[in-house]
Amino acid sequence: MPEPAIDTDFIRERLAFFKGARFKTWLDICAHCGYCADSCFFYTAHDKDPKYMPAYKIMQTLGKLYKKNGNVTREELKGIADIAYGDCTACRRCSLYCPFGIEPALMIAAVRGMCCSQGLAPPALMEAAKNHLEFGNQMAITTEDMVETCVWMEEENEEEMPGMKIPVDKEGCDTLYVLNAREVKYYPQDIAEAAMIFHAAGENWTFPSMGWDMTNLGMFAGHAKIMAHAAKLCYDAAERLGVKRIFTSE
Amino acid sequence: MQVFHDYVKDGKIKLDPAKKITKPVTYQDPCNISRSGGLWEEARYLMNAMCTDFRDMAVNREYNHCCGGGGGYIPMGPEYKRRRMASGKVKAEQIRETGAEMLVVPCHNCFDQIRDLNKEYDLGIEVVHFKTIIPQVWDLPDHLKPKEEHGETG
Amino acid sequence: MYEFVTGPLAWIAFGIFIIGMTVKVISVIRLASKKDKVVFNHWSWGWSFRSVYRWLIPFGSRSMREKPVLTIVFFVFHVCLLAVPIFLLGHNILWDERWGITWWSFSETSADYLTLLLMAAAIVLILRRIVLPEVRIVTTAYDYLLLAIAVAPFVTGYFAYHQWFDYKTVLIIHILCGEIMLIAIPFTKLSHMILFFFTRAHIGSEMGERRGAKTW
Known part of the structure; x- marks a missing residue:
């Protein structure tokens, strides 16, 4: 059976819903400075593999969704879900290290909501x-x-x-x-x-x-x-x- | 946690200094209780009341590292276990550095994760909750004591 | 041409900068009161102030202390970026001529050194983006463009001061670069010069007032 298509209208609706002052400002001003990298235990545990640094994880998940305005394929959303569920525990430590006090944990939670709505939450x-x-x-x-x-x-x-x-x-x-x-x-x-x-x-x-x-x-x-x-x-x-x-x- | 702290502090539960744990013990600050709950000093008050050799981890309190089992990682099941163990390396090394033989943790997510880490990284550590330790070190009033003991004394 | 860029165009640039930032601030507050009510539930001026203050002084936060070299470079960069144009003798004379306002200014030599310092800091920031994998992976062309917008007025200003090339032309390019930067601030990531205070105040309150955790 072919996998159902992504309900992009719904994702767009959620993206608009989340785009309040906080998400908008955070995404607008993140200077990609790299202060957050060492705060993340996923990053340090994987021998400083840059793909685990918090700002990158946000760019690859919520950033990607906003950039494509929700028009993602199931494959792409699967990749996003893999990061949102498997590469972040939403521990909020990076928020303490960000000069702007951006909260990646909240953004990951928002992404999880969108993935979950399309049946992409981890089955267990x-x-x-x-x-x-x-x-x-x-x-x-x-x-x-x-x-x-x-x-x-x-x-x-x-x-x-x-x-x-x-x-x-x-x-x-x-x-x-x-x-x-x-x-x-x-x-x-x-x-x-x-x-x-x-x-x-x-x-x-x-x-x-x-x-x-x-x-x-x-x-x-x-x-x-x-x-x-x-x-x-x-x-x-x-x-x-x-x-x-x-x-x-x- | 808050409650146990208050019980001990207010004297509702008395701890027996002679029963204090002497082996090195460390404490895991769970994200939800420390960074997001603000209860790190309470934990340290209890730790120092319960044991003689309390060793804090290298980064602690609100700057603690997540155990690596949070955010629903544990209930995601065996499929995710390998990743969970890999990312838990940081916590495992932190624990090893303290040289502790026992670790107290008030969060069940951390509890399960650290038990798994213990096996994976061979930390040789005993993982316990506050509520397991408190009955081992308390000084109960006579009427609450177990029957046999009560019979002997009276 | 000189008359135009220091006259009407300067008015336009400052106008767009000031009005743009005001609109930005108002729209952020309005949007927050509509969609981020939770921000106000835990608002605390005390925690907000400390959160901002700690991040404005060098090594005031744990994050900054853990990356000392980067912190020094960042501070040099930002302090020079703000101080040099505001306290430059040449600018003060110009403002005095046009608008009749003036204040204390650097000696020309110290301004010269500070400009060099800023350019050095900018080079470190660029190298960092190229060399460090964790910074390279999040770096986009946009980040370089912003750095260019921010640094161009200083490079051209340095050229103008030392009268390299054709002074008149370089001076006009310098003024244009400065005006481009002013206009760009409200519409780009550079708006963090104001929004920084908002996001810092928010995280200070969110972690502090609500959870008792310090964000510095």
Whole structure:
């Protein structure tokens, strides 16, 4: 089956949308001075291969899209996606090194959004991101499994710390605790450790049965809908349980 | 992180100085918590409260290097792993230079990435969260202590 | 011809420069308030001011300290670029004649040395673009053109001062080059002479006010 053509109208629309004062000024004044190069660990890790220097990565992605006004072939957009997802972690370190304080990370995020809209986000990332919609977390863990894990962890640590509880969906607490779904899936002991600390500190806390994954793969993939959904789940949980604050596990 | 710092600082959780970790320990500043979260001094307060030989990495705080697993790099899966390991070289060398045997990191992305780097670059380092270490070094009030111990003392 | 380039054309050049920059600044602020509202959510004059100040003094930022040679060259280049034309005796006399304004000026010898210094800095910047792979890869013809626009008034001015070639012609070319530069500023990357303050203030606030991280 031939691959679908790129929806250039849509990309043009996004390019216009992003062209606010910041993007416009940044792209207009970047002096190609090279101060950013050494700040990037991709650049230094690849023996100073110039194709990893931040300004070049922006020129090859967002710069290219603006130059061609969105008229790119699927092959070209694939190349752009490869840079946007694979050669930058959006760590923002280069922003501190740029004399103009340009933020390549934001521009990479914008490019990821456009690539994602054309189905060019890394498949594994996209699949995990979609789990946010279906399961409310990136690891496709059902609510039953999650609650079971909590009970299991409570029992497991009974001896270590008597009286420790992992209260799920308790209303009227001070604190809502949310974490990274990887913890539940790969490191369940993490929940128990946090619970022990909360118990020792006398924290009045609860763990929501839905909206407990604080990660947001929609943001990383560049999928605005999933991004908003994942964030909303957490805030909904906080509202539903009437907590005063949210603690994240990081 | 902020919370654990406050617990320790406000005395809600007491750490036992005698249990302090004596082997060299370093700390990874995650981008989202340090550069984008402004919580680097809190981390150092905790580190110094928990261990006797805290060694900072060569560039740290808001100028830290990303572990190389951020921005969704880890969930991109095995296809990207080789690239992830190659670009993580900078972090691996930073860690090696500290000579630390243990690394504390509050971020799960960094945690997984540094564990992978540990294998790839043979760093021989133990990677842990704050929440793993705090229970090892705290000084619990009697009523919270494990049953056996409690029985012996009382 | 001399009368024309120092009379009406000078008015036009300064007019385009001043009006162009004003329009540029207003449009950036308007666009920001329409499409970049987030900029104002975390705006902080304190962080903005420090962010700008730290990057205006030599070695004021970590980035500059990590690349000392480049930093020195950049400062020499930019300081001379601004100071020489403004404080040149010849320019002051001319402005006094035409517009009746004048201020302190360099001695002619020091202006001469500063011009040489600027040209040397420009040569380093050009060599850098050719020699260093990480700079070469981002360099475009446009970057050389901008350097040429910025440096041409100084080269021609140096020639005029030393009365090489036909003084009258060189002087007119010199004035034309200066006017081209003034006109080019609002429409090219050279507009960073004003926009620098905006982007620096923004990153200072964004990283500082919002996250407590210093951008210097």
